[in-house]
Structures are given as C-alpha cells and as structure tokens.
Amino acid sequence: xxxxxxxxxxxxxxxxxxxxxxxxxxxxxxxxxxxxxxxxxxxxxxxxxxxxxxxxxxxxxxxxxxxxxxxxxxxxxxxxxxxxxxxxxxxxxxxxxxxxxxxxxxxxxxxxxxxxxxxxxxxxxxxxxxxxxxxxxxxxxxxxxxxxxxxxxxxxxxxxxxxxxxxxxxxxxxxxxxxxxxxxxxxxxxxxxxxxxxxxxxxxxxxxxxxxxxxxxxxxxxxxxxxxxxxxxxxxxxxxxxxxxxxxxxxxxxxxxxxxxxxxxxxxxxxxxxxxxxxxxxxxxxxxxxxxxxxxxxxxxxxxxxxxxxxxxxxxxxxxxxxxxxxxxxxxxxxxxxxxxxxxxxxxxxxxxxxxxxxxxxxxxxxxxxxxxxxxxxxxxxxxxxxxxxxxxxxxxxxxxxxxxxxxxxxxxxxxxxxxxxxxxxxxxxxxxxxxxxxxxxxxxxxxxxxxxxxxxxxxxxxxxxxxxxxxxxxxxxxxxxxxxxxxxxxxxxxxxxxxxxxxxxxxx
Numbered sequence: 001x002x003x004x005x006x007x008x009x010x011x012x013x014x015x016x017x018x019x020x021x022x023x024x025x026x027x028x029x030x031x032x033x034x035x036x037x038x039x040x041x042x043x044x045x046x047x048x049x050x051x052x053x054x055x056x057x058x059x060x061x062x063x064x065x066x067x068x069x070x071x072x073x074x075x076x077x078x079x080x081x082x083x084x085x086x087x088x089x090x091x092x093x094x095x096x097x098x099x100x101x102x103x104x105x106x107x108x109x110x111x112x113x114x115x116x117x118x119x120x121x122x123x124x125x126x127x128x129x130x131x132x133x134x135x136x137x138x139x140x141x142x143x144x145x146x147x148x149x150x151x152x153x154x155x156x157x158x159x160x161x162x163x164x165x166x167x168x169x170x171x172x173x174x175x176x177x178x179x180x181x182x183x184x185x186x187x188x189x190x191x192x193x194x195x196x197x198x199x200x201x202x203x204x205x206x207x208x209x210x211x212x213x214x215x216x217x218x219x220x221x222x223x224x225x226x227x228x229x230x231x232x233x234x235x236x237x238x239x240x241x242x243x244x245x246x247x248x249x250x251x252x253x254x255x256x257x258x259x260x261x262x263x264x265x266x267x268x269x270x271x272x273x274x275x276x277x278x279x280x281x282x283x284x285x286x287x288x289x290x291x292x293x294x295x296x297x298x299x300x301x302x303x304x305x306x307x308x309x310x311x312x313x314x315x316x317x318x319x320x321x322x323x324x325x326x327x328x329x330x331x332x333x334x335x336x337x338x339x340x341x342x343x344x345x346x347x348x349x350x351x352x353x354x355x356x357x358x359x360x361x362x363x364x365x366x367x368x369x370x371x372x373x374x375x376x377x378x379x380x381x382x383x384x385x386x387x388x389x390x391x392x393x394x395x396x397x398x399x400x401x402x403x404x405x406x407x408x409x410x411x412x413x414x415x416x417x418x419x420x421x422x423x424x425x426x427x428x429x430x431x432x433x434x435x436x437x438x439x440x441x442x443x444x445x446x447x448x449x450x451x452x453x454x455x456x457x458x459x460x461x462x463x464x465x466x467x468x469x470x471x472x473x474x475x476x477x478x479x480x481x482x483x484x485x486x487x488x489x490x491x492x493x494x495x496x497x498x499x500x501x502x503x504x505x506x507x508x509x
Contacts, residue, residue, distance in 0.1 A: 176427060176437065176449050176461050177497040182481060183223035188215065188489030193421055193471040194238055195485050198245040202478035206248060207491055208236030214250055216262055219481060219493050227265035231258055238279045238322075242287050249290055249304070251277035257292055259304070271307045273300075279321050285328035289350045293319025293333060299343070301350040313352040315341060321371040325383065330405040334368025338389050340397070342405030355404035358397070366391035370423045373399070378429070379436040379453055380410055386438060388424040392417050394438065396452050411452050418443055420469050420487060428479035439482065441470030447484050447494075465492055 190210035198204030203220045212232030218224050234253035241248055247268075248260045257271040257280065275296040282304075283289035289310070290302040295318040301311045317335040324331055324345075331343040331352065342356040370388035377384035380398035385407060387395045392415035397407040420443065427437035427449065435453035437460070442448055447463040447470055463484070472485035482494045 178463060178482070178494045179497050180495060181465060182493040182495040183219055184493070185215070185217060185223070185225070185491040186489070187225070188213070188491070190489055191471065191487045192485035192489050192491055194236065194423070195472040195474050195483050195491060196239065196241065197474055197476040197481075197483070199241045199243050200477050201241075201245055202476040202481065204241075204245055205474075205476070205483055205491075205493070206239065206241070207472065207483075207485055208239055208250060209489060210235045212236060212252060212254065214239060214248065214260065216248070217491075219476075219483075223493070227262060229260050229265060229267070231260075231267045231270075232256065237277065240280050240282050242282055243284075249280055249282065251280040251292055253277075257290075257302070259307075269307050271302060278319060279333075281322045281324055281331075283328050283345075283347065283350075284324050284326060285347050286350075289347075291322060291324075291331060291345075293322050295336075297335075299331070299333060299352060301345075301352060303350075310350040311352055313343065313354060315339075315354075316357075318367075320367045321369060321387075323371045323373045323385075325373050325399070325401070325405070326375045327401075330399075330401070332371050332373055332385055332405065334371045334387055334389075336367045337365040338362065338368060338393075340368065340371065340385070340387055340395075340407060342399075342407060344404055356406050358407045358409070360389075360393070360395075362393065364391060366393065367421070369421050370425070372424075372426060374426050374429075376429070377436055384410070386424065386426055388422075388440065390418055390421055394424060394440070394450070394452075396436065413450060413452060413458060415440070416443065420471055422469070422471050423473050425473045425475060428475065439473055441473055441484060441486075443469045445469060445486065447473070447482075463494055465494075466490065 185207075188207070188209045188211075190213075192207045192209050195205065195207035198206070203218055204216070205219050206214060206216045208214050212230070212234055214229035214232075214236060216226045216229065218226055229248070229250075232250065232252040232254050237251050237253060239248050239250035246262060248262060250258050250260065252258070253276045255273045255276055257273070257277050258267050259269040259271075260266065261268050271292075273294060273296075275294050277292055277294050279293040281291050283291070288304045290304045291299055292302060293299050297315045297318055299313050299315070299319055299322070300309050302308065303310055315333070315335055316339060317337040319333050320336055321334040322331065323333075328347045329345060331345045333341050333343065335341070338360045340358040341354060344353045344355050345351070366389040368387055368389050370386065372386045374384050374386070376382065377398075379396070383399040383401060385397040385399050387397070389395075394413040394415065395409060396411045396413075398410050400406040400408070422441040422443075424438055424440035427439055435451040437449055437451055439447060439449050445464075445466040445468055447466075448459055449461040450458045451460050452458065463482075466484065466486040466488075467490070468487040470484050470486050472483075474483045475481070476483070480496045482496065483491060484494070485491045
C-alpha cells in the first residue's frame with residue numbers, strides 16, 4: 001500500500017484522468033494476481049469513479065481513492081469470510097464487534113457447517129465471545145438500584161415497559177442464558193408468524209409462512225428439513241400436531257383447514273369454510289376432535305376422521321386464538337376485540353358451552369394473538385392462563401377449574417405497541433422459589449424475557465440475531481431449545497445454556 005501511495009504522489013504532476021487510469025490499472029493487476037475469480041463489487045467500483053473537482057489536488061485524489069478502494073475490498077472480504085445463512089446480518093455483525101485479540105486466537109473463530117438439506121445451519125458450541133444473548137450491561141447506578149429483587153406482594157398489579165429498556169444485570173436469570181444459535185432455517189420466502197415443536201418432542205419443529213407453506217424440520221445435532229407441505233393459497237394462520245406427531249392440521253386465510261400426513265408429505269383431507277380460519281387445536285385427550293376458530297365468530301368442532309362438523313359455538317367477534325387445559329374439559333379462546341372466554345367441552349360428544357368471559361377495560365380493542373394454559377404457576381399457586389394482544393398487552397390470569405375456568409387477572413404488562421401480529425409464551429418453570437417468566441418477540445428484532453412478578457425492571461434478558469420483527473416463539477419439550485421466527489422468514493433455534501439447576505430439573509421430569 002505504501003508503494004502504490006508513493007507512486008500516486010510522484011505522478012501527481014500529470015492530469016487527474018491519467019492518475020485515475022494509473023490507479024485503475026494497479027487495481028486490476030493486483031486482482032489478477034491475488035484472485036482471478038473475484039466478482040466485481042459495486043462498492044469497489046464506486047470508489048474508483050469518485051467525481052473529480054477542478055480545485056482538488058491530484059495527489060490527494062489519488063491517495064484518497066487508494067484508501068477507499070482498500071477499505072471496500074476489506075469489507076467485501078470480511079463479509080464473504082464471515083457470511084451467515086446467506087444474509088450476513090448475524091455473523092458479520094459479531095465479527096465487527098469482535099475483541100482486539102480475536103484473530104490471535106484462531107480457536108475462537110466460529111465455523112458453520114451446512115446441513116444435508118442445505119436449509120439449516122448448525123452452530124457448534126461457540127466460545128465466550130459468541131454469547132449473543134447475554135444481558136446488556138447497565139450504564140447508570142440508578143438503574144442498578146432499581147433492580148430490586150424484592151417481590152411485590154399484591155395479588156395483582158400492572159406495569160409498562162419498553163422493548164428498548166435495558167435488562168436487569170443483577171436480577172437476570174442464569175437459567176435463561178443461551179450459548180448461542182443451534183441452527184437457522186432461512187429458506188422461507190415469506191414471513192413466518194407461527195411455529196411449534198412436536199407434541200412431547202424436543203427435535204421436531206414445524207413453521208407456517210405467509211405464502212401458504214408448512215415446513216417440518218428436524219433440529220437434532222444435524223438439523224435438516226424433513227418435508228415441505230404445500231397446498232394453502234394464502235397465509236397459514238395456525239397449526240397443531242396430533243399427540244403421536246404423525247399428522248398436522250393447519251388453518252389458513254384461504255378459508256380451508258388441511259390435514260397432513262407428515263411421513264408422506266401429503267394432504268389427506270381438506271375442509272372448506274366460508275371465511276378465514278384463524279386458529280386450530282386438537283383435543284388433548286380425544287384426538288378425534290379438532291377445534292377451529294374462524295373470522296365468522298365461531299368455533300367449529302370437527303371429526304378428525306370424517307371432516308364433519310360435530311358442534312359449533314358463537315362468540316362476540318372473530319376467534320383468533322385457542323388453547324385447551326390439560327384435562328380437555330375446558331377450552332380457552334381469545335377474539336378480535338381482546339376478550340378471553342372460558343368454554344366447557346364434553347370430551348365424549350364434543351359439545352361446547354360458554355361459561356365465562358373476561359373483557360378488558362382498555363378503550364382500544366386489539367386482537368388476542370396468544371392464549372396459553374399452564375397447569376401450575378408459582379405466582380398463582382395453581383393453573384394459569386397467559387394472553388397477549390397485538391397492541392402489546394400481556395395479561396396473566398389464575399384459573400379456577402372448580403368454577404368452570406373462571407379467570408382472575410393477577411398481573412399485566414404493557415409493552416410497546418406492535419404493528420405486526422406477534423406471540424408470547426411461558427418460560428420453563430425453574431423452581432418453586434423463582435418468579436414467573438415469559439418470552440415474547442418484538443418490533444425491534446429482539447427476543448425479550450420478562451419477569452411478571454416484578455412491576456419494575458421486568459426485562460431480564462434478550463436475544464439478538466434477527467434482522468426483522470420477531471413474530472413467533474416456541475419452546476421444545478426438553479426446554480433446552482427456543483425457536484423464534486421473524487417477518488423476513490428466518491427461523492432461529494437458540495440453545496439454552498445447561499446449568500446444574502437445569503440438569504437437576506430435567507432429571508426430576
């Protein structure tokens with residue numbers, strides 16, 4: 001670089017056009033010697049055709065162009081060497097923020113291995129510099145003082161938090177730390193808003209996209225795509241596995257419900273409706289019952305074997321989300337106006353009967369995107385229900401099973417308003433001494449963890465890696481993998497850090 005710079009200075013007496021030609025020839029000769037197969041880069045070309053003004057010194061122009069060219073080439077080589085899943089927004093960003101001694105220790109450089117299907121990327125256990133999910137450090141002493149571990153003892157409370165708030169440093173749960181990305185699936189051509197792991201499965205993952213496709217994957221040590229299920233003509237709104245994971249039932253905006261046989265990758269039944277089908281669940285005890293909520297304010301119970309309607313129930317607005325309790329005697333659903341319903345269901349006949357309705361006091365009605373039931377909670381000392389609305393309201397209810405699923409609001413959390421439809425989920429229950437944690441996507445491309453037992457400083461951790469708004473969230477059965485999907489169609493499977501407490505909890509399960 002020094003020799004070329006001096007050559008440009010010595011030749012400064014010539015015209016600027018000659019200087020340009022000299023630098024261009026040097027650039028071409030070096031490229032032919034170093035790498036003949038390098039493709040042209042727009043940034044390199046732009047550096048060479050920088051406009052020349054009449055009042056500029058030719059010597060300055062020549063040196064400046066050489067420096068710009070070298071900078072563009074270095075950036076191109078860096079992006080090529082540190083490419084991640086073809087989009088460069090993860091690995092290259094971590095490469096730029098690497099410590100100074102990164103290149104001295106070659107063992108710390110992450111390596112990517114393509115899967116047999118070339119659609120998922122496997123990440124070996126990274127070094128300490130690759131822990132993208134660690135909690136951000138807090139910059140002020142006042143924030144550290146606010147991270148008070150004392151719980152609020154009220155039976156119910158509400159709080160508001162922004163997605164950009166810093167996570168607590170001292171209060172962060174080590175059990176919700178992640179060693180990095182386990183694998184990435186990036187072949188979807190449309191946004192992925194719903195994804196789930198198989199029933200009682202730790203390796204089977206499926207996700208539905210806005211182009212109507214369903215993708216079934218294996219996320220074991222060698223991640224790969226098992227089947228691509230094509231048949232829907234519009235967005236896949238929801239899907240569910242049977243208890244044996246042999247079949248998937250999916251709902252869509254194309255007004256159909258489809259039943260798929262995973263092993264063969266074929267659609268074995270299509271149920272046509274008159275309006276968009278928005279959510280779907282198999283009965284946890286009797287898998288022959290399939291409950292489907294639609295935009296026509298209905299829940300239809302279908303016979304899985306015949307596809308015929310067994311029973312239906314009407315609601316005040318379109319049914320946007322569903323979930324069963326563990327006994328199958330109760331069905332919880334949310335509608336497009338933000339209401340939550342408790343519905344009794346007969347496990348033998350499939351007959352539905354509404355029992356209770358919870359209506360939010362908010363003036364702005366927003367669709368419910370998540371309704372999730374859990375049989376036990378530390379905060380409620382019993383069964384609970386989590387709901388999430390599109391405008392960022394998270395609500396946590398205790399469920400009175402003896403009163404037909406009566407809901408009592410225990411706490412709520414107001415997040416930043418959302419534009420896209422995003423989902424939330426309970427986090428694995430750690431112990432009987434710790435708080436109640438949930439995980440949710442966000443518009444700022446991060447995955448956030450919140451502690452509902454703390455009305456202040458609720459954010460305890462976040463995962464960074466997506467380049468677009470995060471829409472879908474799902475845990476596997478082993479609770480060691482967390483899957484998230486974004487608006488661009490990228491699915492990331494995060495590997496949870498294994499601690500002594502995690503191992504003890506898994507052994508007792």
